[in-house]
Amino acid sequence: MKLIAVIISAAVAVVVLVTGGAVWAAKRGGDGPAIPDRVMLQAEDLNGVEPGPAADEEGLPQPCADSPVPAPVASRAIAADYLPRARVHEFVAEFPETVAGSYIAALKEQLGRCKAGGGEDGFRLIAEDPIGPxxxxxxxxxxxxxxWVAYTAGVTGRYVIIISVTDPVVGGADFTTANDLLGKALRRAAQSGR
Known part of the structure; x- marks a missing residue:
């Protein structure tokens, strides 16, 4: 009987690891409300392009796979084709207010410690506080x-916002566009309240 319980526990752990990101994609833990539309980027933020659900949500970046990051209580991702050849993803994670800033602090620390160099795959720090603290x-x-994919992240109140921008044709990205969209996303989330 104990062996069966151990096998079931191991199977559940594997399922949680494999599907964990998708399970909490748009809902608060349990049956709570999803992150509202008013928090997310809108067409007017994206030169008239209507965003839709992201098909390939990555969740919160974690440069050091062996270092835990705080888990959000809710999250949501959207995507849009922006400019002639840019694909934009916005990932919004909601935390208890005292925890949101700790994710950004952990991200900055991990980007410094677990950076990719030269011909390596992985994350690379470009700038701290590029559009503000x-x-x-x-x-x-x-x-x-x-x-590469350009990422920018920021915090406002309970929300951590991650913007990623890529050019799927050449495999590069525009860091200025990422910063500009993060500024818009942070203002929108700050004004939305919760």
């Missing part, structure tokens, strides 16, 4: 460092 600009390199 509590923000960070970084990239995620892939294809042996030949391609």
């Amino acid at each position: 509590g923000t960070v600009l970084f990239s995620k390199q892939y294809d042996e460092g030949d391609r």
Whole structure:
């Protein structure tokens, strides 16, 4: 009987690890409300492009796989084609207010400690506080460092916002666009209340 319980526990742990990101994608833990539309970027923020649900949600970046980051109580992702060749993702995570800033602090620390170099895949710090305190600009390199995605993250109140921008044709990204959209997203989330 104990062996069966151990096997079931192990199977549940594997399912949680494999599907964990998708399970909490848009809901608060349990049956609580999802993050409201008014918190997310809107068409007027994206040059008239209507955002939709993100098909490939990555969740909160974690440069050091062996270091835990705080878990959000709710999250949601959207995506939009922006400019001629840019794909934009916005990921919003809601935390208890005293915890939201600790994710950004952990992210900055991990970007400094677990950075990719040269031809390596992984994350690379570009700038701390590029558009104000509590923000960070970084990239995620892939294809042996030949391609990258621009990321920028920031915190306002209970929300951590991650913006990623990529050019799917050449595998690069525009850091200025990422910072501009993060500024818009932070203002929108700050004005939305909860």
